[in-house]
Amino acid sequence: xxxxxxxxxxxxxxxxxxxxxxxxxxxxxxxxxxxxxxxxxxxxxxxxxxxxxxxxxxxxxxxxxxxxxxxxxxxxxxxxxxxxxxxxxxxxxxxxxxxxxxxxxxxxxxxxxxxxxxxxxxxxxxxxxxxxxxxxxxxxxxxxxxxxxxxxxxxxxxxxxxxxxxxxxxxxxxxxxxxxxxxxxxxxxxxxxxxxxxxxxxxxxxxxxxxxxxxxxxxxxxxxxxxxxxxxxxxxxxxxxxxxxxxxxxxxxxxxxxxxxxxxxxxxxxxxxxxxxxxxxxxxxxxxxxxxxxxxxxxxxxxxxxxxxxxxxxxxxxxxxxxxxxxxxxxxxxxxxxxxxxxxxxxxxxxx
Amino acid sequence: xxxxxxxxxxxxxxxxxxxxxxxxxxxxxxxxxxxxxxxxxxxxxxxxxxxxxxxxxxxxxxxxxxxxxxxxxxxxxxxxxxxxxxxxxxxxxxxxxxxxxxxxxxxxxxxxxxxxxxxxxxxxxxxxxxxxxxxxxxxxxxxxxxxxxxxxxxxxxxxxxxxxxxxxxxxxxxxxxxxxxxxxxxxxxxxxxxxxxxxxxxxxxxxxxxxxxxxxxxxxxxxxxxxxxxxxxxxxxxxxxxxxxxxxxxxxxxxxxxxxxxxxxxxxxxxxxxxxxxxxxxxxxxxxxxxxxxxxxxxxxxxxxxxxxxxxxxxxxxxxxxxxxxxxxxxxxxxxxxxxxxxxxxxxxxxx
Numbered sequence: 142x143x144x145x146x147x148x149x150x151x152x153x154x155x156x157x158x159x160x161x162x163x164x165x166x167x168x169x170x171x172x173x174x175x176x177x178x179x180x181x182x183x184x185x186x187x188x189x190x191x192x193x194x195x196x197x198x199x200x201x202x203x204x205x206x207x208x209x210x211x212x213x214x215x216x217x218x219x220x221x222x223x224x225x226x227x228x229x230x231x232x233x234x235x236x237x238x239x240x241x242x243x244x245x246x247x248x249x250x251x252x253x254x255x256x257x258x259x260x261x262x263x264x265x266x267x268x269x270x271x272x273x274x275x276x277x278x279x280x281x282x283x284x285x286x287x288x289x290x291x292x293x294x295x296x297x298x299x300x301x302x303x304x305x306x307x308x309x310x311x312x313x314x315x316x317x318x319x320x321x322x323x324x325x326x327x328x329x330x331x332x333x334x335x336x337x338x339x340x341x342x343x344x345x346x347x348x349x350x351x352x353x354x355x356x357x358x359x360x361x362x363x364x365x366x367x368x369x370x371x372x373x374x375x376x377x378x379x380x381x382x383x384x385x386x387x388x389x390x391x392x393x394x395x396x397x398x399x400x401x402x403x404x405x406x407x408x409x410x411x412x413x414x415x416x417x418x419x420x421x422x423x424x425x426x427x428x429x430x431x432x433x434x435x436x437x438x439x440x441x442x443x444x445x446x447x448x449x450x451x452x453x454x455x456x457x458x459x460x461x462x463x464x465x466x467x468x469x470x471x472x473x474x475x476x477x478x479x480x481x482x483x484x485x486x487x488x489x490x491x492x493x
Numbered sequence: 494x495x496x497x498x499x500x501x502x503x504x505x506x507x508x509x510x511x512x513x514x515x516x517x518x519x520x521x522x523x524x525x526x527x528x529x530x531x532x533x534x535x536x537x538x539x540x541x542x543x544x545x546x547x548x549x550x551x552x553x554x555x556x557x558x559x560x561x562x563x564x565x566x567x568x569x570x571x572x573x574x575x576x577x578x579x580x581x582x583x584x585x586x587x588x589x590x591x592x593x594x595x596x597x598x599x600x601x602x603x604x605x606x607x608x609x610x611x612x613x614x615x616x617x618x619x620x621x622x623x624x625x626x627x628x629x630x631x632x633x634x635x636x637x638x639x640x641x642x643x644x645x646x647x648x649x650x651x652x653x654x655x656x657x658x659x660x661x662x663x664x665x666x667x668x669x670x671x672x673x674x675x676x677x678x679x680x681x682x683x684x685x686x687x688x689x690x691x692x693x694x695x696x697x698x699x700x701x702x703x704x705x706x707x708x709x710x711x712x713x714x715x716x717x718x719x720x721x722x723x724x725x726x727x728x729x730x731x732x733x734x735x736x737x738x739x740x741x742x743x744x745x746x747x748x749x750x751x752x753x754x755x756x757x758x759x760x761x762x763x764x765x766x767x768x769x770x771x772x773x774x775x776x777x778x779x780x781x782x783x784x785x786x787x788x789x790x791x792x793x794x795x796x797x798x799x800x801x802x803x804x805x806x807x808x809x810x811x812x813x814x815x816x817x818x819x820x821x822x823x824x825x826x827x828x829x830x831x832x833x834x835x836x837x838x839x840x841x842x843x844x845x
Contacts, residue, residue, distance in 0.1 A: 285749050297686055300694040334649055334737040342652035342734045366741025370749035382694045383738055385686040386731075389718025390739045391746045397637050397722035398750050401781050405774040415771050422757040422764055429753050 142174050143467045146238035146247035149179030150216050151254025153453045156180075159253065160187040162459025164199045167208035169460075173467050174207050176247055178238040181212040213237035223257030227265055235259055239266040242445045249446035249466035251437070253454040259447065260298055260440055267445040270479045272486050274306045275299050276442030277381070278449065279314055280388050281435040286372030290435045292318045292327075293369075293377045297385035304348040307331070307378045308355055312481045313441040314376035315358050320472035321436075321465060327375035330364030332383060338362065344380060352378075356488060357481055395430055433458035436465025441478060446470045494526050495819045498590035498599035501531030502568050503606025505805045508532075511605065512539040514811025516551045519560035521812075525819050526559050528599055530590040533564040565589035575609030579617055587611055591618040594797045601798035601818035603789070605806040611799065612650055612792055619797040622831045624838050626658045627651050628794030629733070630801060631666055632740050633787040638724030642787045644670050644679075645721075647733035648740050654732035656700040659683070660707055664833045665793040666728035667710050672824035673788075673817060679727035682716030684735060690714065696732060704730075708840060709833055747782055785810035788817025793830060798822045 147163050149156045156179055167175040177184055188199050202208035213234040217226040226233065235254055239262045241247035252259050256278060269276055277295035284291055292314045299306065311329045318327035331352055333341035338349055340363060352360045364374050369391065379387070402423075406416035416423070428434060437450030437458065446469045450462040469475070499515050501508045508531055519527040529536055540551050554560035565586040569578040578585065587606055591614045593599035604611050608630060621628055629647035636643055644666045651658065663681045670679035683704055685693035690701055692715060704712045716726050721743065731739070754775075758768035768775070780786060789802030789810065798821045802814040821827075 283749075285752060300686070332738060334652070334734055334741075342732075345734075366738045366743070367745050369742045369745040371745065379738075380694075382686055382697075383735055386684060386718045386735055386739060387742045389686075390721045391718070391742055393719050393721040393723065394743045394746050395750060397635075398747060398778075398782060400637060401778050402754075405778045406771060408774065408777075412771060412774055415767050419758060419764060419767050419771070422760065425760075426750075426753050426757045430750060 143172055143249065143470050144174045144176060144247045145463050145466045146176045146178050146241045146250045147459070147463060148234045148238055148250070148252035148254050149177045149184050150213070150234040151252040152450070154455065155253065156183050156187050158454065158456045159459050160184060161191070161195065161456035162463065163208060164191070164195055164202060165456060165460050166463040167202040168198045170464065170467060172471070173463060174209070175463065176209050176211050176241065178211045178213050178241070179234045180214070180216060181210060184210050211237065211241070217254065217258055223255060223261045226255070226258045227261045235262045236266065239263060243267055248470040249448065251448045251450065251459070251462045251466045253450045253452055253459065253462070256297070256449045259449050263440055263443045263445070263447045267443045267447070269443055270475070270482060272482050273442040274303070274309060276440055277310045277313065278438050278440055279317060280384065280438045281432060282369060282388070282391065283430060283432060283435065284370045284372035287429070288322070289324065289372045289375070290322060291369060291374060291377055293379070293384055293387065294441065295379070295381035295384050296388050296438065297381045299381040302344060302380035304344065304351050307344070307348045307380070308351045309442070309482060309485070311352055311355065311358050311360070311376060311378045312485055313478050314378065316474055316477045316481055317439055317441060317469070318375045320474050320477065321468045322375070324375045326359045328373065329358045329360045329376045329378065330368060330374040331362065332377050332379035333363035334365065336363050336365065355485060357485060434461055437462040439465070439469060439474070444475060446475055495524055495601065495822050496526045496528060496599045497815050497818045498528045498530050498593045498602045499811070499815065500586045500590055500602070500604035500606050501529045501536050502565070502586040503604040504802070506807065507605065508535050508539050510806065510808045511811050512536060513543070513547065513808035514815065515560060516543070516547055516554060517808060517812050518815040519554040520550045522816065522819060524823070525815060526561070527815065528561050528563050528593065530563045530565050530593070531586040532566070532568060533562060536562050563589065563593070569606065569610055575607060575613045578607070578610045579613045587614045588618065591615060595619055600822040601800065603800045603802065603811070603814045603818045605802045605804055605811065605814070608649070608801045611801050615792055615795045615797070615799050619795045619799070621795055622827070622834060624834050625794040626655070626661060628792055629662045629665065630790050630792055631669060632736065632790045633784060634721060634740070634743065635782060635784060635787065636722045636724035639781070640674070641676065641724045641727070642674060643721060643726060643729055645729045645731070645736055645740065646793065647731070647736050648790065649733050649737035651733040654696060656696065656703050659696070659700045659730045659732070660703045661794070661834060661837070663704055663707065663710050663712070663728060663730045664837055665830050666730065668826055668829045668833055669791055669793060669821070670727045672826050672829065673820045674727070676727045678711045680725065681710045681712045681728045681730065682720060682726035683714065684729050684731035685715035686717065688715050688717065707837060709837060786813055789814035791817070791821060791826070796827060798827055
């Protein structure tokens with residue numbers, strides 16, 4: 142049984158969507174126990190107003206012990222700065238849940254809350270893995286190949302980066318791709334502006350030879366923005382500035398295309414009817430484009446499993462994030478990262 | 494009459510698509526004269542095999558003088574490195590056309606050829622505008638607001654950048670947005686990972702105050718990837734590494750969504766019929782997403798008008814690139830940039 146500490150108070154639609162996602166996860170995943178962490182009264186109020194069928198499922202899950210509420214007296218406002226939240230509210234849901242992981246009472250933490258606050262709390266409570274320069278947030282981007290998403294890191298925690306950080310992220314991202322997305326030998330790409338080794342900025346020039354030397358990863362060389370959705374690369378490394386900009390630009394375009402499509406297929410009454418009949422196709426399209434399906438972004442490089450999902454996650458997003466947490470914890474992603482980072486350091490030392 | 498020197502040999506589908514686009518532009522734009530620059534024999538062979546109606550139009554355009562062929566004996570291979578091409582083949586179409594602009598025999602140069610080669614030739618022949626640190630390639634990205642595309646620069650020519658370059662690009666991009674897309678006071682955004690002044694990497698931190706001080710631009714502060722397609726920003730500045738990665742990632746996602754959509758709406762015979770009836774809607778969507786409609790990427794900061802279009806441009810892409818060249822030359826974008834750059838330098842000097 143994998144115990145997931147789930148932040149009931151984090152996200153734009155918390156606690157409602159989190160509670161629904163929690164009930165779904167607790168009743169549909171046979172290998173998961175969900176610990177809903179947050180203000181007891183708020184969580185109970187949400188459970189009260191659930192639709193009848195869900196309410197019954199929640200009740201039975203609580204009775205069977207696959208759903209448990211853990212009270213966290215304080216609530217972190219989303220507009221507070223990350224560090225402040227963590228320092229000033231030791232008993233907010235994020236900190237309480239993180240301590241459950243630290244103390245071995247939970248196997249993973251999942252939150253749709255402020256990613257800065259979650260990362261700060263993780264650093265403070267779980268601490269970074271020995272030898273890790275900088276933990277990174279790995280974003281998961283759907284590609285043309287179903288079930289083969291791109292793990293892109295770092296995606297925002299670190300702006301001005303050093304080559305050795307990117308090498309560690311390549312190792313960490315490879316472990317995640319292997320263990321959570323079942324890619325046997327994940328292909329690693331170094332994000333640049335051309336495939337040739339000579340293309341790129343100073344950071345790329347400095348990082349390339351180090352990635353080439355790293356034995357534990359399957360480095361294919363530079364990649365380009367063109368490759369993001371192709372499904373030919375499993376792990377993309379770049380500095381957090383570039384990663385964040387890619388991620389948000391990609392979301393912006395997907396949203397724009399969605400709105401153009403909607404406008405066009407509803408432009409006339411006739412088109413509206415056709416579009417209605419094609420609804421299953423558009424739904425399938427939406428599902429394929431939906432990053433929620435891939436379970437949110439893991440924070441890699443800390444001692445423990447931490448999954449951060451999009452602030453606007455629906456119950457579906459929460460559900461899939463719990464599933465990612467279960468997969469990462471079951472396969473001991475954090476432990477394997479620790480081992481790989483240590484081995485890389487040893488290897489590097491021997492070759493000196 | 495605006496005279497456009499058009500590179501007949503540049504692009505994946507040259508000379509065929511270039512020749513078709515040239516004939517269309519020469520016969521449909523009353524204010525343009527197209528000078529098709531390339532191997533005479535190759536161009537004539539393409540004109541020979543044009544469909545009847547187009548062939549007649551070409552004939553009449555040549556007779557009226559709105560279409561002219563200018564022989565360039567050498568051809569630049571696309572796989573040669575940019576600098577080599579320019580040095581070793583002084584009489585390739587790119588160099589010959591660029592000299593027409595230099596000598597005042599053409600008002601603008603348009604090419605779908607290797608952007609590195611075009612930029613190198615422009616630097617060599619036209620030279621950079623006095624005081625310009627680095628010319629930049631400005632990419633045009635469609636947004637949700639029709640007719641209000643985003644001008645993103647630099648998009649690949651310059652990797653590790655200095656703040657003063659970005660400030661000049663903001664000025665240059667604003668002139669282009671004003672003159673070619675009729676934005677009266679183009680909103681300038683500095684690409685970063687958060688709206689707050691404190692967010693970003695070192696380059697952003699250093700550039701922000703300089704943009705804030707620049708009087709000739711309408712700086713709104715940091716922007717994020719999320720804003721790319723919103724139509725709220727007219728000019729986005731960033732280093733060429735980030736710009737190139739954004740551009741290609743965005744193209745990658747648009748392509749992926751297109752292929753998912755196609756797959757879904759043709760998954761069953763019934764869906765295929767519905768999709769066929771909805772074809773006008775999908776066509777309109779494609780048109781809106783199509784960067785070809787915005788006429789390619791201007792190389793800004795050199796003495797003259799240079800437009801580089803996508804290597805895989807169709808005749809439509811060529812046509813719109815010619816139109817962009819006409820607009821930029823008619824409105825003297827290059828002269829206005831020269832004036833603005835000089836004024837900014839003077840202003841900066843006075844304020845010291």
